[in-house]
Amino acid sequence: MDSTAGQGERRNFYGRVHGKTLRASQKDYLETDLEPLRLKGVTPAENPGRDAVSLDFTGGRPLWLEVGFGGGEHLVHMAAANPQVFLIGAEPFVNGIAMLLGKIRKAGVQNLALHPGDVRDLFDVLPEASVSKVFLNYPDPWPKARHHRRRFVTPGYLALLARVMAPGAEFRVATDIPDYVRQTLEEVPQAGFDLIAEAGLGGAWADWYSTRYEQKALREGREPHYLTFRRQG
Template identity: 70%
Template sequence: MSGDGAARRPVTRNFYGRRHGKQLRPAQRAYLEDLETFALRGVDWDANPDRRPLDLGALFGGRPVWLEVGFGGGEHMVHQAAGTPGVGIIGCEPFINGVAMLMGKIRAAGVENLAVHPGDVRDLFDVLPAASLDRVFLLYPDPWPKKKHHRRRFVTPEYLVPLARVMKPGAVLRVATDIPDYVRQALEQVPRHGFDWLAERPADWREPWDDWMSTRYEQKALREGRVPHYLTFRRR
């Protein structure tokens, strides 16, 4: 097989999260019809076998581009899109029930400066141009609490190396989590991959960002007595 043919072979990756949950209600299935409007083109191999970089300028009209990794139910993503119409926001979420919830919130809010990749963020990293993102959100990611599963966490080289490639120098990465061990791993690994932690005082990680909207995952953590942490990093 030629080198060109080998380059076009899809990458096989292990995926450990959930793609489906409870059966969708009729209204949620109806919301998913809107996905055709917001789905990000050119991420899957069939549509882009050469792995050409996405044209984000054409997608968002030259606006700054933000990314939310694992948007859950989509409440924070829609909040940011409505509050900052001058940016384009890409949301990545493989859990189809969460995608359906997002579509419902988009319809209710009437926002349009969004694009959605309903799949693995690593596939998105493959086709994002270098130094193309101005801000990235990682909010209450799957904690993978067992030690043998820590390698599945986002704050590992498998994710942080391509993340650093697609973020502009000076771009901001926000991480919110209620898991102390996840905080520890983030503070160990993220700076090793080209980021500076911006905290100068305890309030910088104990208090949320000024434009923060608490998510349902955070509300659950608070009900169960866990303490949120808000980490801000800047790409060197």
């Protein structure tokens, strides 16, 4: 798959983009902090030819990616704990982006960039085998059976993900939805990944930072599941 993948393709997007009214401070974060952190050359409007973006922004560091960072607590924690890597966070939900920007300003981390939109646009333009770790934390479960095709762990997303991940790269999935676990275990290996670890409550990764979505799941009696895959190569 070359850097023109997705060119001319019309994609449906079903996730939320806007939520509750933003606070004044959050509007300030969006107006002041987003543009310097936004990864350039990702959207079809900026890059209609879908040319591969340069990775100069990483400074030669390994590249990690979080797909759908929610409120951003995990992404900021990983950036602060791993200054030797560079992270990209992809998230279309404006309220989540605003929350993340506030956390970045407070933490002062500088080794990350954002794509405030559909992660598939990012997958189109990242160089092949350029990402060494990917996080998918509490993705939208799309619980109705007729909506399961909208889940991230489906062939359309996973083929693009596999293209940008280096051989041996790690793909982590955290979810509290048993049927999402089922579909992940069925679909991800078919996309070129090996399952290397599967754990329930108490079996999270050593560097795991619990998110607001996980805390909500625990309060409501749902058990987290932690799945780790390795990109074949």
